Amino acid sequence: MDKKAKKKVLQMVPYGAYIVGTKTEGGVDHLMFGTWLMQTSFKPPLVTFALSQDSRTLANVRRSKAFTVSILRQGQEDLAQHVLDEAFDEVQKERSPSGLPVVASGAGWMECRLLAIVEHGDHRIAVAEATDFGVGEGKPLSLDGLGWHYGG
Template identity: 30%
Template sequence: MNNKNLRNVLSKFATGVTIVSTIDDDGKPVGMTVNSFTSVSLDPPLVLWNIGINQPSYDIFLNAKGYSVSILSKDQRDICNLFSSSVDNKFNNIDFVLSDNGFPIIQKSLAWFDCLKWKNYPGGDHQILVGEVINFHANENDPLIFWNGSLA
């Protein structure tokens, strides 16, 4: 199977764009752009996302007690690009608040979820992280979309 062709075909499925964030062992906020976010269950309230095993923040997220998921609005393309980069201290110039569980939530995001770790599962070259939704909120705006390898 040709991975490049598979990636191209998978890119035909439009997704929202999120920033998944947590706090590392030193109390520093850590986040990354993720488009593999989806709902799993309403009872209990579960969501999931995937992280590549070669991601620099892999161990931090795998060992975290939970995380927040901020769904980006169409006006937050720059935030998406920043959190997709290898820049250190991505939160330095970003407006955020901490959730009740202490995870960074991007201000003015379309919606957010405050999650505690429920279970993790191996998934090939990724790890599947399932979180229990503890709190959530939505704002009115249009979403940032990832489709065909580009933001829309």
């Protein structure tokens, strides 16, 4: 296998810029920047999200069976960096119907109920039903729009 070609091709796959919201066992908001989201069904509306096997977010999702996905909008580049830096206090949040954190003023958000976790590779695939939605303004921010790469 040509490892340079593998990396280059996998980095060509377009990704969005998302914030996954959960709560810790102690009820504290936890946010994670992520990119590997995909809609996988219309009826019911299912999504899959890849989470690193050793992430706190995955542990929270396994325990609570719930999470939110906020879709960042163009102009929220600094917010993405705040989440990566774990500067969660710098992120203005609202609440989903069940009380999970969502990014205020993002392009949109969804609340998800975990159905299954696929255990392969170095990430785990959370299969979830999207149970509630909120729509904001602006165009979605992409990973490419951030000038970042995650893949390869």
